[in-house]
Amino acid sequence: MLYFMYRIIERRLSMKKKLVFPNLFWWGAASSGPQTEGQYGKVHENVMDYWFKTHPEDFFDNVGPLVASNFFHTYTEDFHLMKEIGVNSFRTSIQWSRLIKNLETGEPDPKGIAFYNSIIEEAKKNQMDLVMNLHHFDLPVELLQKYGGWESKHVVELFVKFAKTAFTCFGDKVHYWTTFNEPMVIPEAGYLYAFHYPNLKGKGKEAVQVIYNLNLASAKVIQLYRSLGLDGKIGIILNLTPAYPRSNSPEDLEASRFTDDFFNKVFLNPAVKGT
Structure with a gap:
């Protein structure tokens, strides 16, 4: 009986097709600036920084974006470790609050440019395709306090300026871009169910305005990218x-x-x- 069962199992295993992945298949990892870098050396606070500063108890074990996973200091080692396990593509994001010095004009901070250039170079050194996202739940908090955040058309225009700066600084080195990570989380968690800053609940009208403006911002940035004639691709990351x-x-x-x-x-x- 045992021999008979063994033969059945052996036969089934032999019938399985061997999966062969193409040479250019992406084995990847995904992260974000605000969830990994830490707050070191940033010109501005984003909404997550401010939320953690004012209500650290809302974060698991009071651990938040102040240090995060310390990627700001350990990225060289992190890239090496990823390469060791076979990762050949990596997604992260540029923090608006780190790259941009003047939020109204889109003027960059030289320290921010230097940091993200280092990330790009490290990815290249480790033969990794880099996917760069522009917004990962990290609106500069002063734009929320001053203009109402993504309820405001002016913030849409400021985001386009930020994107133009990012494309100008890194567009010749990064060939895969995304505008937003999971944009539905912003109205859903921030305006309907109160589990992301600004932690509002039941604000349906405001949520719909935010949705409209996020779509508008993404479309404008994609249009901008294509108008610059850069050699790359751009899209959006959705959680469906x-x-x-x-x-x-x-x-x-x-x-x-x-x-x-x-x-x-x-x-x-x-x-x-x-x-």
């Missing part, structure tokens, strides 16, 4: 959550359609279809 109806009743079907529209298609359709 499938919505399934509880039953086939008309009410449940309508609810699932609405949920899909609001949480998925509200960013997916403008990005893919332009509608």
